[in-house]
Amino acid sequence: MASASEDATFLSRNAVDCLPAGALQDKLAAGRPLRVKLGLDPTAPDIHLGHVVVLQKLREFQDRGHLVVLIVGDYTARVGDPSGRSSTRPQLSGDDIDANARTYQEQAFTVLDPARVEVRRNSEWLDMSMEELFRLTRTATVAQILERDDFAKRYAAQTPISVLELLYPMLQAYDSVAIDADVELGGTDQKFNLLLGRDVQRAYGKPEQVVLTMPILPGVDGERKMSKSLGNHIGVAEPPQEMYGKTLSIPDAAMPQWYDLLLGEPMPSDLGPRDAKHALARRLVARFHGDAAAADAAAHFERVVIQKDVPEDIPVHALASNGAPVHLPAVIADAFGLSRSEARRLLGQGAVKLDGTPLGAGELDVPAERLDGAVLQVGKRRFCKLARG
């Protein structure tokens, strides 16, 4: 069996911080399985590649005999998101949270070993009495909380911060108390919250957790962190073709990081950027969908994006069967979820093709016979086959 020192070195391998220095090794030296915590927010139930970076690290802990404690933040979600002034984000119902939590687990298990996971919901302990809340909130000061980078920035920018939001880090910290976390993982943006967990644990007379932060994966724009709300994410459950295409859209400059953080190896130096990116896309798809799906996705990309050909399987859109001329903007709007005005604009831009032939701006009404059985294409990637219903 590996020594605690070797384990600690391995487990903190590509972490940004492993705090405090030496603490991980000390915990490992005790020889018992550690309780390694990760908190998940059940409001946006999709695990994306950014999460995968952290999940992989958790997996490494599992593979060395430790236990992952996955915390579903159902209670904090039920409180509703207080951020933003006109935020009308609906509070999630119990059913939604259950569904999201299930999706989350399912997707997290594409990386984690389900046999070594304990899933807990923080409603188990956060539904506490006022008295207990007082005890918790006494353990930190406003100045401490305001130190957190994003609060500081928002405060400086004069954007609203609700008291509830200030409370969030404390609630998260209390999770660590409740489950006796030995280690807590997160992205570097979580560093403050994770460290606060230590303070609160100490205040409750518990051993303090080790804080391990992982680098943030840049999104498909290559600049900002991958996040669903920024729309630059790739979900682990996304279809192979999407995953493949999106991966190819990342800027070349982001490739070394993606190789490093997702595949755990340096970008191959013997491949050109194009081949390296295709290889990356293929391996990522293979990981979540299998080798066959990855090969299909690569073939689809070659066919549709590079050869500009029609995909093999395209959805059928039913036309009304009354024989009247068909109003094209309406069909385009219905088939692809656009507005009719937008459909008209696209027609004007030569983006709409019927069986490969571009249509003009004036071709608004087309005889039904001409459309029946034809392939309608909008832009490079949206296709459907028309058929009279």
Add this chain to the structure above:
RNA sequence: GGGGGGAUGUCCGAGUGGUUAAAGGAGACGGGCUGUAAACCCGUUGGCUAUGCCUACGCAGGUUCGAAUCCUGCUCCCCCCA
């Protein structure tokens, strides 16, 4: 409790009575080009039964031939003082 500032399209952000469906930027989309859904260049970017009509600058009224721009009330946000 007192004083000051603010609310504009997906987002950021100009605009203080008259081509303002609203500058500029970001994002997104389309076209060109390409090794790519990258970069770069060009274009588009409220809706509709479409040479016109409707909706839109926090909400509700008002002044005016005409308002995002002026007035009144309301709601919400930020800052300073107490």
